[in-house]
Amino acid sequence: xxxxxxxxxxxxxxxxxxxxxxxxxxxxxxxxxxxxxxxxxxxxxxxxxxxxxxxxxxxxxxxxxxxxxxxxxxxxxxxxxxxxxxxxxxxxxxxxxxxxxxxxxxxxxxxxxxxxxxxxxxxxxxxxxxxxxxxxxxxxxxxxxxxxxxxxxxxxxxxxxxxxxxxxxxxxxxxxxxxxxxxxxxxxxxxxxxxxxxxxxxxxxxxxxxxxxxxxxxxxxxxxxx
Amino acid sequence: xxxxxxxxxxxxxxxxxxxxxxxxxxxxxxxxxxxxxxxxxxxxxxxxxxxxxxxxxxxxxxxxxxxxxxxxxxxxxxxxxxxxxxxxxxxxxxxxxxxxxxxxxxxxxxxxxxxxxxxxxxxxxxxxxxxxxxxxxxxxxxxxxxxxxxxxxxxxxxxxxxxxxxxxxxxxxxxxxxxxxxxxxxxxxxxxxxxxxxxxxxxxxxxxxxxxxxxxxxxxxxxxxxxxxxxxxxxxxxx
Numbered sequence: 370x371x372x373x374x375x376x377x378x379x380x381x382x383x384x385x386x387x388x389x390x391x392x393x394x395x396x397x398x399x400x401x402x403x404x405x406x407x408x409x410x411x412x413x414x415x416x417x418x419x420x421x422x423x424x425x426x427x428x429x430x431x432x433x434x435x436x437x438x439x440x441x442x443x444x445x446x447x448x449x450x451x452x453x454x455x456x457x458x459x460x461x462x463x464x465x466x467x468x469x470x471x472x473x474x475x476x477x478x479x480x481x482x483x484x485x486x487x488x489x490x491x492x493x494x495x496x497x498x499x500x501x502x503x504x505x506x507x508x509x510x511x512x513x514x515x516x517x518x519x520x521x522x523x524x525x526x527x528x529x530x531x532x533x534x535x536x537x538x539x540x541x542x543x544x545x546x547x548x549x550x551x552x553x554x555x556x557x558x559x560x561x562x563x564x565x566x567x568x569x570x571x572x573x574x575x576x577x578x579x580x581x582x583x584x585x586x587x588x589x590x591x592x593x594x595x
Numbered sequence: 596x597x598x599x600x601x602x603x604x605x606x607x608x609x610x611x612x613x614x615x616x617x618x619x620x621x622x623x624x625x626x627x628x629x630x631x632x633x634x635x636x637x638x639x640x641x642x643x644x645x646x647x648x649x650x651x652x653x654x655x656x657x658x659x660x661x662x663x664x665x666x667x668x669x670x671x672x673x674x675x676x677x678x679x680x681x682x683x684x685x686x687x688x689x690x691x692x693x694x695x696x697x698x699x700x701x702x703x704x705x706x707x708x709x710x711x712x713x714x715x716x717x718x719x720x721x722x723x724x725x726x727x728x729x730x731x732x733x734x735x736x737x738x739x740x741x742x743x744x745x746x747x748x749x750x751x752x753x754x755x756x757x758x759x760x761x762x763x764x765x766x767x768x769x770x771x772x773x774x775x776x777x778x779x780x781x782x783x784x785x786x787x788x789x790x791x792x793x794x795x796x797x798x799x800x801x802x803x804x805x806x807x808x809x810x811x812x813x814x815x816x817x818x819x820x821x822x823x824x825x826x827x828x829x830x831x832x833x834x
Contacts, residue, residue, distance in 0.1 A: 498682035498741075501643055502696035502748060503671030512695060516686045593686055595730045 377561035378568050381552065385572045388551035392537040393576070395468050395547065400530055402473025407480025414485050425481070432478035438539050441471040445543040468540040476533050483525045487518035520591050527584035531577050538573075548572050596621040596752060596782045597642065602651030604637055611637045613806035615651070619799075621751070624778040626793040626814075627786045629803035630829055635786040638803070639754045642784065643674040656751045672702070675745030679757040681737040683729040683744070689716070690725040693744045702748060715743035719773050735766030742773055753777060755785035790833060794818055802826045 413425035432440070445467040452460040491514050499509035541550035548569055556565040602615040611634045619625055627635040640646040642653060644660060653661050656673045684692050693712040697703040703711060716722045719739040729737055738758055745753060755774065759767040771792050777783060778796045787793060793800060793814060800817040802810035804825045810817060821827045 492682075494678060494680050494682035495684065497645055498676075498678065498684070499696075501645060501671060501674075501676040501678075502744070503700045504696060508699050512699060513684055517684075520686065593730060594728050 373561070374564040374567075377559060377564040380559075381555045381561070381565050381568045382572075384551040384555055385548055385568050388546060388548035389572050389576060391465070391545065392534060392547040395465060395472065395537050395540065395545070396530070396534045398469045399472035399476055399533060402469070403476030403480045403529070403533070404526070406474065406477035408484050410477060410481035411484035411488060414481065415488060429478045429481060432475055437471070437475050437536055438542065440475055441468065441539055441543060444471045464540065464543045464545045467543060468537070468545045472533055472536060472540075475536075476529060479529055480526065483522050483529065484518060487521040488514060490521055491517055520593070523584065523588050523591065527581065527588075530584070531580055534576060534580065535573065596623075596656060597784070598652075598654040599642075600652040600654075602638070602641060602653065603649045604634075604641055604646060605649045611806055612641070612648075615806075615808060617801070617808065617811075619782060619784065621782055622779055623798045624783040624796055625785070625799045625801055626797040627784060627801050627803060628793060628817075628829070629809075630832075633803040634806045635803050636756055639676075639756050639784060639786055642752070642754055643676055644670055645676070671696075671748060671750075672700075673750055674752045674754060675748055675750035676754040676756065677738070677741050677745050677758045679760050681729070681734075681741045681761070683737055683741055685729050688726050688728050689721065689732075689740050692729070692740060693747045696744070697747050700748070708747070711747060712743070715746050716740075718746075718776065719743045720769070733766060734762045735769045738762065738766075738770045739773055742770075742777075746777075750781075752782045752784070755783065755787065757786050757788065759787065759789055788833070790818075802829070 410425045410428060413421040414429075416422055445462060445464065449460050449462055495513050495517070496509060499513045504512070537545075537547050538549040540547055541553065544550070552565045552569040556562045559565075597617065597619040599615050599617040602612055602617075603610065604612040613634075615634075615638060627638065629635050637646055641648050642655065648661055651661065652659060655670070658669065658673065660670045684695065687695060690709065690712050693715060694703075694705075694708040697708045697711070698705060702708075713722060713725065716725055719742055721736060721739055721743070724732065724736065724740070729740070732740065742753075742758075758774070759770050762770065767789065771789060774783070774785070774792065775796055779798075785792075785797075795814075797814050800810070800812055800814050801808050802812075802817065802821070802823070802825075804823070809823050810821060810826050812822070817826070818830065821830055
């Protein structure tokens with residue numbers, strides 16, 4: 370029996386690694402959306418205009434208040450169905466694109482909270498010094514506030530990245546051939562259920578540990594000497 | 596160099612500056628004294644528009660900075676400021692702290708900005724700290740870098756807002772020494788509690804009380820023969 374398990378563990382690995390590649394691709398693309406859109410939401414929430422703060426707050430509440438699985442299904446099934454009804458023409462979205470958008474827009478809500486706290490933690494004196502030196506508001510943000518906020522945000526952003534990587538497993542429900550989906554297909558074909566799920570767990574652990582190490586390296590590199 | 600006419604500043608219901616009129620010629624060193632809440636810092640912060648005046652007019656180096664059209668960059672070309680808490684940029688080394696504003700505002704190109712920064716660091720005695728980060732410096736060194744950073748914009752006027760108040764006593768001297776070097780070579784307005792500096796270096800003392808300039812006199816006169824009761828009281832409490 371153990372030899373069988375080891376054999377299946379070996380045979381399922383190529384499929385799982387292919388799934389890992391898809392998962393990393395999806396999570397990098399999603400996090401790019403998450404960070405850029407999240408930063409915009411954070412700025413909207415910090416703005417003095419209600420026309421910006423309210424929609425941003427509503428967005429964060431909406432995303433945080435609904436399960437990610439529902440958001441994925443909404444984007445993959447709900448939105449195409451609406452578009453098809455409105456336009457009268459059938460319209461579809463690819464599972465990977467739906468997955469990237471769902472994870473990206475979900476992540477943006479959480480990332481915006483990280484940036485909002487990070488930007489809020491920058492001392493008022495930094496803004497005053499920048500202003501007194503003649504820097505514009507944009508220059509102050511770009512060269513003084515953002516680099517400091519970003520350093521502050523790296524650890525929580527790292528956590529968000531790892532969470533998002535694990536959440537890619539939810540994309541198996543819309544048929545994205547990520548790690549879990551590849552594993553499930555193998556298990557259904559071979560009935561080697563236990564070794565397959567062990568293999569899936571191993572791949573996730575290797576990926577999350579690798580990302581954590583890369584993030585630690587980045588954090589060390591950007592650390593201001595004390 | 597500085598002309599202030601009927602300057603008022605209120606924070607909500609609280610009127611902090613109640614009609615300031617002031618004229619400071621070029622290269623004069625003025626110390627602003629007064630008890631806490633008298634409006635010294637607010638006056639200083641109005642001079643580079645960190646606080647927008649409620650009314651009144653401020654002309655610096657011939658330019659009306661209270662006009663709507665005045666841009667912050669123009670204002671800050673002429674006015675440098677040093678803060679009590681230094682406010683150095685912690686993520687940049689000393690050299691980049693000094694060169695950031697001249698480079699980004701287009702005042703200097705990289706080679707000239709670096710040369711000028713090194714020259715300023717020599718002036719403040721920190722040429723060996725160019726690559727250090729603020730967190731690696733003592734309070735006195737940080738404040739000297741902050742002075743160099745403000746000077747890098749080649750201002751005509753320097754404003755010092757209690758530059759030694761956050762320092763350990765043994766570090767006050769090194770900052771005052773740099774300020775002494777600058778005095779009489781450029782227009783300086785300093786809010787300070789260093790009475791020795793005010794007495795020895797200032798050309799003029801402005802004593803502020805409840806939002807107005809209560810006394811305007813040379814230090815010899817102010818310290819020996821204050822005209823108002825408030826100033827006499829103030830001098831008694833600080834001695």
